[in-house]
Amino acid sequence: MKHAEISRKLSAYLENALGTGEKEDIKRHLGSCGLCREELANLEWTLGHLKSLPAVEPPTWLKAKIMAKVHDTAASQPGLRRKLLFPLQVKLPLAAIAIVFLGVVGYYLARTVGLQVPQSVLSPAAREETTRPATAPPAARQGPGVAPASPLGSHVPPDASMVPPDLPLHLPEAQSAAPVLPSGHSLPAQPMEGTRLRPADEENVPELETAPHPVKEGKAVSSGTVQRKKRSAVALPADELEITLIVDDPAAAEEPIKKAVTRLGGRITGRAYNGGDDLLFTQIEGQKVPELIDRLRRIGTMQEWPQVPEGTSGSVELTIRW
C-alpha cells in the first residue's frame, strides 16, 4: 500500500473502520513511517478536540415557541390532517362499511318507493277517482251546469254556455223525488241523496251529454242537467212530487204558477234554476195536487205529473219544473 493511500485511510484506521487486512497493512507501515505516525497523532488530537465540544443549551423559550408554531399548524388544518393521516388500515374498513350501509339503505328505499304508485303517473281523473268515495255527488251541489261525472270522476259541464253565471246552488234536501212511473214501469233505484234522480228517465233519454255517472248499483244517474224530451207520470214517494211543464215563456210563466199554488193553499218554499229549467219548490196539501195539475195545464203543457196515491194526507213536497 502506498504512502498516499495509507494517509487517506488513517482516518478510518483511527476509528477501526477498516478490514483486517487493511488494518494490518497500515499497522505495519506505521511501524516504519514516522510521517504517517505524526499524521495519525494529529488526527487523534483533532478528534479529541472535536469530541470535547460541549452540547449547546438552547434558549429556554425555544420549546414554547416551537409548540406555538405547531399549534398554529394544527389549528389551520385539523380536519384535513386527520383525513390524510388516517392510516389505510382504518380508512379502508370504514369505507367498506360505508359502502355496505349505503347499499342497504338504497335497497330499502328502492323497495319502499317502488311499491308506491306515483300520483303523477295517474291521470287527474283517475287520481280523483281513487281518492273520492264511490258515491255520486249531488248534481245541485256541483253547481249549475255541472254534468254527471264520468266513470273516471271528471266533472265536466256538458254545456257551460247554458249555465247562468248567477245561479244559486241551493236545493232543499228532499228534492230527489222521482216522478210517478206509468203503469208497467218500475222504479229501478232509489234517488241519490240531494240529487234529482230519475232512474226511469235514463231509459227515455236518447243521449247523455256527459258520460254516465258512477253510482251505486252501477246505474248511470242523471243529476238534473240533461234535457228530458219526453215525460210521463212517474211514481215517486208520496211526499216527493214533481210536475214538469213546457211553456212558451218561462219567465212569464213563473207568476201564474206561483198563483196557482198559493190559491190552493200551498206555499212556496224555494226557487232554483237547474240545467236551464226553472224550479219552484212548494208545499201543498196532497189532496190539492190534482186540482193544481188542472190549473197548471192552463199555463203550459203538462209533461210530467205526479200520481198521488189515494189516501194521501198531509202536505207534500211538490217541485214544479218548467
Next chain:
Amino acid sequence: MSKYRHTTTDEDSALVASWRSGELASFEALVAKYQKRMFTIAVRITGDYEASCEVVQAAFVAAYRGIDAMRGSARFSTWLTGITVTHCRNLLEQAPVASPTRARLVQATLHEKLQDCIKTLPAELREAIVLRDVQDFSFAEMCDILTVPEGTVKTRLFQARVMVRDCLKQAVGEPR
C-alpha cells in the same frame, strides 16, 4: 463511548404512535427530548446561535407536518436529524457565513476556535464532521441522514478532519 444513544427506544415508538393518533402532548414530549441535540447540531453546522433557533423551530414544525413521510422502520431521532441538517444546509446556501479571521482564531477560546475551524469547511464536510465526531452518529445512520453511500461519508469525513486539523494548527499551534 458514545455521548448519545441513537436508537429508537420504546419510549420514542410509543410517543410517535401517540402523536400519529393526534396526541399533541406526545409531540411536545419529543420536542423536549430532542430539542437540545438538534440545537447543538444546528449551532455546530451553521456556527450561528440565533439562526440555529429558527432552524430548529422550522425542523420541528416540518417534522410535525411531515409525519406521514417518516418510514415505519426509521428511527425518529435519525429522521429528525436529517430534517435539521437539511434546514441547516438551506440556511447556509441562502446566507453563507463568513469564515473567521486569523485574528479571531487567535483571540477566541479553544472551543471557539474549533467552532470557527468547522465554519471554514464546506457545508457537506461540516455535516460529516459534526454528525460523526461531535454527535457520534454511526456510519449507517449518517448514510440515512445524508442520503449518500458509506464510502462518500468516509471520504468527506477524512477531508473534513484534515482541514480542521490544519486550521486548528494555525489557531493553537502544533499539537504537543
